[in-house]
Amino acid sequence: MAEVGATGPRLFRPLTIRGVTLKNRLVISPMCQHEARDGLAQDFHLVHYGKFVLGGAALVLTENTAVLSYSLVGIDDLGIWSDDHIPGLRRIADFAHAHGGLFGIQLAHSGRKAFCEPLWKGGDALSLETLAESGVAWRRVGPSPIAAGRLWSVPEELSREEIHAITLAFADAARRADAARADVVELHFGHGYLAASFLSPLANRRSDEYGGSRENRMRFAIETARAVRAAWPATKPLFARLSCVDGAEDSWGLEDSVVLAGALRDEGVDVIDCSSGGLTEETRVGNLARGLGFQVPFAEEIRARTGVLTQAVGIILTPGQAEEIVAGGQADLVALGREALRTPYWPLEAARALGDPDDFGLWPIQHRDWLQRRQRVLNRLRAEGALQEKERTP
Numbered sequence: 514m515a516e517v518g519a520t521g522p523r524l525f526r527p528l529t530i531r532g533v534t535l536k537n538r539l540v541i542s543p544m545c546q547h548e549a550r551d552g553l554a555q556d557f558h559l560v561h562y563g564k565f566v567l568g569g570a571a572l573v574l575t576e577n578t579a580v581l582s583y584s585l586v587g588i589d590d591l592g593i594w595s596d597d598h599i600p601g602l603r604r605i606a607d608f609a610h611a612h613g614g615l616f617g618i619q620l621a622h623s624g625r626k627a628f629c630e631p632l633w634k635g636g637d638a639l640s641l642e643t644l645a646e647s648g649v650a651w652r653r654v655g656p657s658p659i660a661a662g663r664l665w666s667v668p669e670e671l672s673r674e675e676i677h678a679i680t681l682a683f684a685d686a687a688r689r690a691d692a693a694r695a696d697v698v699e700l701h702f703g704h705g706y707l708a709a710s711f712l713s714p715l716a717n718r719r720s721d722e723y724g725g726s727r728e729n730r731m732r733f734a735i736e737t738a739r740a741v742r743a744a745w746p747a748t749k750p751l752f753a754r755l756s757c758v759d760g761a762e763d764s765w766g767l768e769d770s771v772v773l774a775g776a777l778r779d780e781g782v783d784v785i786d787c788s789s790g791g792l793t794e795e796t797r798v799g800n801l802a803r804g805l806g807f808q809v810p811f812a813e814e815i816r817a818r819t820g821v822l823t824q825a826v827g828i829i830l831t832p833g834q835a836e837e838i839v840a841g842g843q844a845d846l847v848a849l850g851r852e853a854l855r856t857p858y859w860p861l862e863a864a865r866a867l868g869d870p871d872d873f874g875l876w877p878i879q880h881r882d883w884l885q886r887r888q889r890v891l892n893r894l895r896a897e898g899a900l901q902e903k904e905r906t907p
């Protein structure tokens with residue numbers, strides 16, 4: 514990995530990981546939209562991800578994308594369990610490449626938290642009645658028969674053979690991501706989904722080599738990372754998202770994540786995306802105090818102690834805050850979720866905020882000169898006192 518072009522705000526310095534160069538440090542965080550059909554990307558996804566590409570983020574990550582049909586988080590989330598899913602994803606990758614961006618796919622197996630409602634319907638587990646009516650082939654599986662919470666059904670305990678088959682499904686999904694011309698694959702090992710449920714002693718009570726000691730609980734994640742690394746080109750970066758802490762008593766904690774991050778690094782994972790929580794309804798509702806940049810210390814600790822690149826995420830709102838995270842060595846990349854939903858052109862606005870407010874040089878070529886010219890008019894009007902405060906553009 515190497516840094517080039519070391520001038521200007523740190524947030525806008527490129528970063529090369531393996532054979533891929535991110536033009537800045539801004540990533541759009543995975544966000545499920547519940548707009549796919551049979552896991553297939555729709556026009557919605559092209560527009561949704563495309564707007565972030567035009568908005569100047571270096572890398573746009575998909576929502577959790579299911580490696581097996583029964584492992585969807587929501588019925589209408591993206592999938593990558595068959596070759597039929599490749600063309601829709603490739604269309605988005607091609608768009609990103611044509612407009613100076615990179616496209617990554619978050620590979621996921623929802624485990625015991627398969628099939629929930631969209632948040633606009635409450636976000637709860639789908640009941641067995643609703644699942645039966647929907648006609649989807651659903652399964653909830655986990656390391657042990659322990660439900661994720663009050664509203665979740667008890668998952669089936671996976672056999673060793675099934676665990677191996679899921680690891681292979683992740684590798685097959687990575688091959689399809691490559692065929693879809695994705696630049697990055699992110700393994701979703703957080704938020705209480707399958708890998709996270711193996712990691713946490715609250716969800717994993719197995720007595721075989723996949724349960725018990727921390728080393729055993731990490732085995733599924735490690736084997737999956739190894740299988741994906743072997744299937745995914747050596748020139749392309751591999752990310753893994755962790756819930757760095759479960760946020761509950763006697764559960765997975767930051768010390769555990771430091772150990773896991775080091776082991777994943779040794780398997781060829783390049784970036785640890787530092788999230789938290791989600792294991793159970795209790796942790797979802799929040800034992801974690803959610804303040805500004807509340808997960809940044811996890812990214813900082815893991816980066817300092819393992820030397821792996823980290824991505825910070827969670828209530829990162831302003832360009833100054835993001836710049837401090839990168840410049841202060843707390844993380845190498847900053848992921849934006851809800852703030853990007855609110856302002857898809859956030860990276861472009863941030864570049865102006867941290868640099869020259871009159872410079873639209875990073876904006877899409879189709880817009881750049883128009884905005885530049887208008888800015889000159891606005892500056893003149895401002896100098897003449899002809900712009901009221903409320904009429905000022907940023």
Ligand SMILES: Cc1cc2nc3c(=O)[nH]c(=O)nc-3n(C[C@H](O)[C@H](O)[C@H](O)COP(=O)(O)O)c2cc1C
Binds near residue numbers: 544546575704
């Ligand atoms: C609408 C929405 C959907 C999300 N879906 C996912 C997902 O599919 N995978 C994932 O890892 N995180 C998901 N998240 C979490 C975000 O990636 C991010 O970590 C979180 O929103 C905190 O960042 P923020 O404060 O910038 O929004 C989702 C968040 C939102 C708001």
